[in-house]
Amino acid sequence: QVQLVESGGGLVQSGGSLRLSCAASGSIFSRDTMGWYRQFPGKRRELVASITGSDTTTYADSVRGRFTISKDNAKNTLYLQMNSLKPEDSTVYYCQVRRWHDYWGPGTQVTVSS
Numbered sequence: 001q002v003q004l005v006e007s008g009g010g011l012v013q014s015g016g017s018l019r020l021s022c023a024a025s026g027s028i029f030s031r032d033t034m035g036w037y038r039q040f041p042g043k044r045r046e047l048v049a050s051i052t053g054s055d056t057t058t059y060a061d062s063v064r065g066r067f068t069i070s071k072d073n074a075k076n077t078l079y080l081q082m083n084s085l086k087p088e089d090s091t092v093y094y095c096q097v098r099r100w101h102d103y104w105g106p107g108t109q110v111t112v113s114s
Contacts (some may be wrong), residue, residue, distance in 0.1 A: 001026045001027060001079055002024065002025075002026040002028060003024070003025045004025050004095045004096075004097065004105035006020060006023055006094065006105045006106065007022075007108060008020040008021045008108060009078065009108030009110045009111075010109075010110070010111070011081055011111045011112075012085055013015065013113050014059055014085065014112055014113065014114055016085050016112070017082060018047050018082045018110060019079060019082070020080040020093055020095075021078070022034075022077065022080075022095030023076065023077055024076045029053070029055050030047070031089070032099070033051070033052045033097075033098040034050065034095070034096060035048070035050030035051065035069070035095075035096045035098065036049050036050075036056065036069060036078075036080045036093055036095060036096070037096055038091045038092065038093045038110075039091060039107075040091045043107055046070060048063055048065055048067065048069075048080070049068075049069035050098075051070070051071055051078070055071075066083050068080070068081040068083075069081075078095070078101065079098060082084065085099075085110075086112060087112045087113065087114050088112075089112050090112045091109075091110065092096065092110070093107060093108055093109075094106075094107045095102060
């Protein structure tokens with residue numbers, strides 16, 4: 001089983017930065033692909049960024065150049081550095097482990113004020 005807990009969300013002004021963390025426990029492997037998703041009200045969850053076991057990264061066009069995904073295998077922690085935040089980034093962000101059946105954390109709220 002896999003357990004994921006996000007942290008680091010909060011309120012920040014437009015143009016500011018936040019660093020999200022995802023603490024993973026259970027049956028996590030270094031080869032696992034992990035990612036950050038976000039979900040706007042009334043919409044399905046969308047990919048923000050992902051990172052493979054070989055450290056290959058992908059980003060949504062809307063965040064490329066502003067967000068950076070990384071991981072610390074020794075600490076079993078996934079990170080999302082969010083810079084140049086915009087009000088339209090405001091929503092709940094979720095950590096994911098990609099498997100045949102995906103695992104999700106409960107989410108952390110990010111709010112960017114004008």
